[in-house]
Amino acid sequence: MSQKTRRSFLKTSVLACALATGFTLPGLAIAEDKLGWPEKEELKFGFIKLTDMAPIAIAYEKGFFEDEGLYVTIEAQANWKVLLDGVIDGRLDGAHMLAGQPIAATMGYGTKANIVTPFSMDLNGNGITVSNKIWEQMKVNIPKQDDGKPVHPIKADALKPVVEKYNAEGKPFNMGMVFPVSTHNYELRYWLAAGGIHPGFYAPHKGDTSGQIDADAFLSVTPPPQMPATLEAGTIYGYCVGEPWNQQAVFKGIGVPVVTDYEIWKNNPEKVFGLSEEFTQKYPNTTVRLTRALIRAAMWLDENNNANRPEAVKILSQSNYVGADYDVIANSMTGTFEYEKGDKREVPDFNVFFRYNATYPYYSDAVWYMTQMRRWGQIAEDKPDEWYFDMAKKVYRPDIYERAAKSLIAEGMAKADEFPNFATEDGFRPPQKHFIDDIVYNGQKPNAYIDTFPIGLKSGDVL
Template sequence: MTVHLKIAFLPLNDAAVLVAAREKGFAEGEGLALDLVRTTSWATLRDRLVFGQVDAAHMLAPLAVAVTLGLSQQAAPIAAPYKLGVNGNMLVMASDFAKALEPDVAARIADPLAAAHDFAAAIGLWRRKPVIGVVHRFSSHALMLRYWLASAGVDPDRDVLLRVLPPSLTVEAMRAGEIDGFIAGEPWGSAAVEAGLAETVATGERIWRRGVEKVLAFRERWMEENPDTVDRLLRALARAAAWCDDPANHAALADMLSDGRYIDQPADLIARALSGQIVARAGEGPIAHPDFMLFAREATPFPWRSQALWIYSQLVRWNMVPHDPVAATKAGGVFRPDVYRRALANLDVAMPGASMKVEGAVDRPLGVGSRRGELTLGPDRFFDGRIFDPERIDDYLAGFPPPR
């Protein structure tokens, strides 16, 4: 018997695994029929999930934590047993603003710490307090942007204006002069560059290599009541993710995503992020970013609890939630490696033996213990060299200067 599932998503490259699961038959092979519900804003997607209009959602990882903690509305427990991808974001700024930065865009992107200091100096030269679009207050993009700005002494709550708008509206907002730049998932940064409106200033992949991004989110109670359906969906997604990560499939994937039902942007624009060939300034050649987006390799989908706790640490740092053991436990519990292991136990998928790790400690490929197959983790360094030990959150937070 076929099980029908409604899953909300936003038009972004990192919805790829869901789209491939539907279009390439991986879901059908598990007895599932996926109804992918295109949504404009993260707030609408959140409400569709929380109020039961959909069964699951392609969700910002920090938003899943925030909803569970009751930061964006009445608390509603969310469970995320699968990551849909890592990396994939770009910070782009108006070309005139970028003139005050390192002119070599490849060098600029390669050294985000220096770029942050250049950005801090450029703020004083700009015609107004820079207005930077973020897709949601509780997004990995916004948290990484805050972290990056603060490294150069910029107070993201005082020295710039962060304006929330849906990713698909960012380019038009730049064209209308409503924002001076934005940080968002692809292909929207590339679309702004292609239109000659902006240049790339930094990429998420260089701010936090293998930084957590979108998750597959369920209402916790629904997930617990439907274990067989959840397991079948995760198996379908694991197969789809492996297909998406194969370079031989990137052209076909870009064509698939370009469909009006999904991203509705040119396939060649979408393909840039998938293939790691980033055009940072209109008219120039691409810059190779082989790890710009990951879907399957290096156990990308595994929901490390330590990454949920890093998100929590940033919410605490920016006074979005009080720091207490109960909140930390709830935040860490949003990511569900136990469900991931149960669902994929019989697949040929490398399975981490631990559920937490020290984030930012790997600077070269590292073989780690795995319950199935060989597993190599790629570099996960933060741009400033800090590490996050999930068992020492207080010490981590104490290492940052307080906001001015």
């Protein structure tokens, strides 16, 4: 009997037994009336070696996928483009994605494809690191605490004189980010621009996708695991990346993380779980069930004040997942973050997987990424506010999330107060104030928000 046949036999037997006796089992059988069996049981998911892929690893290791009748293979991908292409061509059924990837694909920026997300994977989790040489030049511009350590958050104002010096000497100031539509690109640009450093424009309508037009600092793509080595080689002077690759620079003694994305935008949305729209239409039960498994994994990661994080770190340190040393991953995953070597500070929300409604796919999160695409020229022309809302609703799927969450609540596997109030939720967070430049973001007014920035394209601007 094949593995697939055995699963089918087991599924039929369990259901027959449950129906005959009135007995229900957690997860799969108990929700049968409402959700139905998964149409596709054997799935392959992709990820990049970053700690925020944790919900996928935990859903696998803790048996949450199998509880839903899903038999999942998890496979690391070489880079974000390979990962996206795998979802588009069907080699992968779903993947850990940059929040900007489904949006950009659906818009047709780069590869055109309808990609959706029913699940936001985490909040925060990134940092900006500079080389030791740049840090020595920066820190003279940073005020000190009574103990002699730098005052945080460190703004790019401290970097601006350094960049100006390099430019005056005819040396390009090169920095790395992981992908043109990555959160890291937009966070690095946001931080630089807030300090008066222009990170450059894109002009795709003119065939220029370098993102370096009018730039003071030149940003280019480097895959996350290669960031420390590229910094050490001197090819770049700094980078923005997710963990554990900022802490790796500290452990190797080659660089200093100067700011986290929590300090740039408190509780910012980070990765999402991406699927092709075709997959969700063809396999609706499978889509809801995998979302249930991911929600349970996120809950496990944050429950009891992060009590499970040491176990999660042990899992992630395996070579088939992130593959970095336990201590490197634990430095941020367990609620601390080390800046300059020996300067370890409490940052309990550096990685958030469930609390603060981290897993809910808010339309306003999608809109923010599009405002930054427009600000830097990836969206070349003005769009009305409604365009932003319509695009967000094509990509972000709170309807799928709501069905998954409500079924978990109905089964007693989650509590209603752990989720948004689905009866009143409109998909837009209240105006958010905690940005490093003190500019307030209101997702209901994207064009007004874009026009508030001193650096960046404004209404009517076309390069």
